[in-house]
Amino acid sequence: MDNNVANCWAKIQSAKGSDFFVDTFYRLLFKHYPETRPLFPEDLKVQKTSLLSMIHSVVNGIDFINELNKELTDLGKRHKEAGITKEMYDHFILAIVTAANLSSDYSFTDDEVKAWESAFKKIAEIMLNSY
Ligand code: HEM
Structure with a gap:
């Protein structure tokens, strides 16, 4: 388990919290990359x-990836079948980090x-093997 990733999540919890985090993620993704908005349903509750x-899963240990x-x-x-392009992954990861x-x-x-x-890059790399 990567303690650094767990530390990040703990810091988010004790600062702004997970709801703020997911709301901010989608806000940033759609602001900087509006083409991705129509891919998602109007109501983001399930997505969040x-x-x-x-x-x-990521926080509980990066080993789970294997x-x-x-x-x-x-x-x-x-994701490929849904029309999500390789390029979109970079924006997705940037929004997750910001x-x-x-x-x-x-x-x-x-x-x-x-x-x-790098935890999210690893996941994206495996997902992109299907492209
Ligand atoms: C690290 C990369 C990503 C991970 C781990 C991830 C994870 C997921 C998961 C777990 C789901 C639930 C549905 C399912 O199991 O098929 C999902 C759905 C979805 N993802 Fe991703 N995703 C990633 C990248 C992206 C990117 C780059 C986009 C495009 C901006 C995207 C857009 C979507 C959309 C549109 C849905 C379906 C929404 C819906 O109709 O409910 N994802 N994703």
Whole structure:
């Protein structure tokens, strides 16, 4: 388990909290990349819950990625079929990193920021193997 990733989540919880984090993530994604908005349903309630549950898996240990290889590959296939382009992943990760920094009141150390970003990059890499 990568303690740095767990530390990031703990810092978000004790600063702005997880609701602020998910709201900020979608706000940033749609602000900087409005083309992605129509891909999502009008009501983001379900999406916010699924983003949070994904983050819980990430926080609970990056090792899970090896166990979830097949699931992440299938998830990538579904994203591809839904018209989500490779380019969109970079924006997605940038929004995840910026939202985390804002939600923690910029209290991450450099190592924590790196760990947070690389956890999502790893996931995206596996998903993109299906492209
Ligand atoms: C690290 C990369 C990503 C992860 C881990 C991830 C995770 C997920 C998960 C768990 C779901 C739930 C549905 C399912 O199981 O098929 C989902 C749905 C979805 N994702 Fe992603 N996603 C990623 C990247 C992206 C990107 C780059 C976009 C495009 C901006 C995107 C847009 C969507 C959309 C539009 C849905 C379906 C929404 C709906 O109709 O309910 N995802 N994603």
